Amino acid sequence: MGNLLQRLTIEPFERFFDKVIQFLPTLITSGFILIAGIVIGVFLKAVFLKLARAVKLDAVSERSGIIDLMRKGGIKDSVSVFLSKVIAWITIAVFAVISMRELQIPAVERLFENLLLYLPNVFAAALILLFGYLLGNFFGRTALIASVNAGIKLSGLISRFVKFTVFILAGTMALEQLGIGRGTIIIAFAIVFGGIVLALAIAFGLGGRDIAKAYLEKKLTEKEEKDEIEHL
Amino acid sequence: MNGTVLRKEIQERIDEIKEADILVGIPSYNNARTIAHVVKAVHAGFAKYFPDKKCVLVNSDGGSTDGTMSVVQDATIEDSLSILLHHRIVPAFKITTPYHGIPGKGSAFRTIFEIADALNVKACAVVDSDLRSITPEWVELLVKPVLDGGFDYIAPLYHRHKYDGTITNSIVYPLTRALYGRRVRQPIGGDFGFSGNLAKFYLTKDVWNTDVARYGIDIWMTTTAIANDFRVCQSFLGAKIHDPKDPGADLSAMLHQVVGATFDLMDTYSGKWKAVKGSEPTLTCGFQYAVGLEPVSVNLDRMIDKFRLGVNELKDIWREFLPEDVMKFLYKAGKQPKKKFHMPDDIWAEIIYGFAIAAHKKMINKEHLLKSLTPLYIGRVASFVIETWESSAEEVEDRIEKLCITFENKKDFLMDGWDR
Numbered sequence: 341m342g343n344l345l346q347r348l349t350i351e352p353f354e355r356f357f358d359k360v361i362q363f364l365p366t367l368i369t370s371g372f373i374l375i376a377g378i379v380i381g382v383f384l385k386a387v388f389l390k391l392a393r394a395v396k397l398d399a400v401s402e403r404s405g406i407i408d409l410m411r412k413g414g415i416k417d418s419v420s421v422f423l424s425k426v427i428a429w430i431t432i433a434v435f436a437v438i439s440m441r442e443l444q445i446p447a448v449e450r451l452f453e454n455l456l457l458y459l460p461n462v463f464a465a466a467l468i469l470l471f472g473y474l475l476g477n478f479f480g481r482t483a484l485i486a487s488v489n490a491g492i493k494l495s496g497l498i499s500r501f502v503k504f505t506v507f508i509l510a511g512t513m514a515l516e517q518l519g520i521g522r523g524t525i526i527i528a529f530a531i532v533f534g535g536i537v538l539a540l541a542i543a544f545g546l547g548g549r550d551i552a553k554a555y556l557e558k559k560l561t562e563k564e565e566k567d568e569i570e571h572l
Numbered sequence: 573m574n575g576t577v578l579r580k581e582i583q584e585r586i587d588e589i590k591e592a593d594i595l596v597g598i599p600s601y602n603n604a605r606t607i608a609h610v611v612k613a614v615h616a617g618f619a620k621y622f623p624d625k626k627c628v629l630v631n632s633d634g635g636s637t638d639g640t641m642s643v644v645q646d647a648t649i650e651d652s653l654s655i656l657l658h659h660r661i662v663p664a665f666k667i668t669t670p671y672h673g674i675p676g677k678g679s680a681f682r683t684i685f686e687i688a689d690a691l692n693v694k695a696c697a698v699v700d701s702d703l704r705s706i707t708p709e710w711v712e713l714l715v716k717p718v719l720d721g722g723f724d725y726i727a728p729l730y731h732r733h734k735y736d737g738t739i740t741n742s743i744v745y746p747l748t749r750a751l752y753g754r755r756v757r758q759p760i761g762g763d764f765g766f767s768g769n770l771a772k773f774y775l776t777k778d779v780w781n782t783d784v785a786r787y788g789i790d791i792w793m794t795t796t797a798i799a800n801d802f803r804v805c806q807s808f809l810g811a812k813i814h815d816p817k818d819p820g821a822d823l824s825a826m827l828h829q830v831v832g833a834t835f836d837l838m839d840t841y842s843g844k845w846k847a848v849k850g851s852e853p854t855l856t857c858g859f860q861y862a863v864g865l866e867p868v869s870v871n872l873d874r875m876i877d878k879f880r881l882g883v884n885e886l887k888d889i890w891r892e893f894l895p896e897d898v899m900k901f902l903y904k905a906g907k908q909p910k911k912k913f914h915m916p917d918d919i920w921a922e923i924i925y926g927f928a929i930a931a932h933k934k935m936i937n938k939e940h941l942l943k944s945l946t947p948l949y950i951g952r953v954a955s956f957v958i959e960t961w962e963s964s965a966e967e968v969e970d971r972i973e974k975l976c977i978t979f980e981n982k983k984d985f986l987m988d989g990w991d992r
Binding site: 482488 | 823824874881886944
């Protein structure tokens, strides 16, 4: 009877205790790794902040328009503070993954492995979006100035069209990079883009038939009155 | 300096000529229609004014497809006795060569400087290939001050139509005069004389991959000569009449190259111009006389429309670097009736200085910055045309003088913004 009681109550507790004793060093090591990660993250954040201020990163980002992008996205920090925070969190996340692996729990290991493998896609997508934003603004402004100098009244519209085309293209590429609806996104983009072009062609073809006719007639038959001012 | 390698046949020709006293360069690109007249005038100038000097004519061509180079080779003075009082003692040489590098006037000039350097010439001149009003006297007027007067740089002085050279009159002349304190009336005139030493000095500068290789060459030559204390004078050449420029030539690209080169030079010589106050006249050679000039047609409505379009669409770009009072004026001017359209001198000076400061501080992409100046420039020209429609050439000159004084008086605005 006494033997049975020992097998039912004391032995499981003893086994549990043994496992806890066995697991404790791993848990402590894991905890240390996590704490080290936090300390290193904070240290790297401080170092990056100093470096960024030395190279005047905030002034450069102000000029390049990155700061506008961040404000529109609801980020109120300066670029240097934002990037330093990102660096700190990436460091902490990497150390967290290492500390979790140290625990040797299969389910957690798999989860973090998948997350780790997916992270580069997130970074690549973020980079694509950032470059897309910068390029969209740049090409939009180029188109605006060129069309204003050519005297085109719809300059603003042309500029916005160029800008948003680049934005949409970047968004599509970013989503594709993240693996979200791969085929669907590309097909949707092609349909939307093709649709816009077709709609514009039909609109101009039907609505602007007379204007186009008058314009062509003017170009082919009349000589436009030109300035004879010699600029140089 | 990254020197270009002259073609083998040109090197052989240089070895054959060995040394020369005078070199006149003619840059060209598809100028078969006009270049023969220029070549003949230069040859007549050599024969008439420098019969005992060894003279070389260099045509530096940008790959013409209309036979410009063969026209140069074939051009001769048919009846020299009717033109000349003297026969030449020393024959004049002719070199025609395509140039290397970025397509543009500056690259053509670089080849001319290199040949001048190789021939160790004493005096050089460059003249445009589309000139219709060039005479043999131009050669004398551009070269003699170097040979006899000891000058290093001779800028041209012409009588031009009041609406000719509007970039010069509204930007380059007032700005360079206020900056460097020398009144050189045609700093980008296109026809210049210079000493062999100055040609060698130009070649030491590594600028041939910038706007200097294109339309920026003229202002670069003038500013380099003034800022490096070379002896500068100007020669009165009479009227400047030339073929209309290529109608396809883009005004904003031209403005970008000329103004961009001027702003780059402001960075290079900031130590020089900051110390300058006011301006002093430049010695003028040659006998000045009045000339008749053909009237030009101006489409004012279209110019004002372009200015208004610019104000509507580009105001957000300009707001980043132009002062508040200038922006307020531009909003108001954009809505003014065409007949009352007016852009005052002080506003125009602040606009140009504002653009110069923005370029110096790299506040926005340089190409965007300079090309966004086009509608403002067109607005300023329109305002000038309205204001001077009834004015004589002398009155217009007085008007330009007033603008220059405004630029000089507003220089503190530039200095404050430059260092802030």
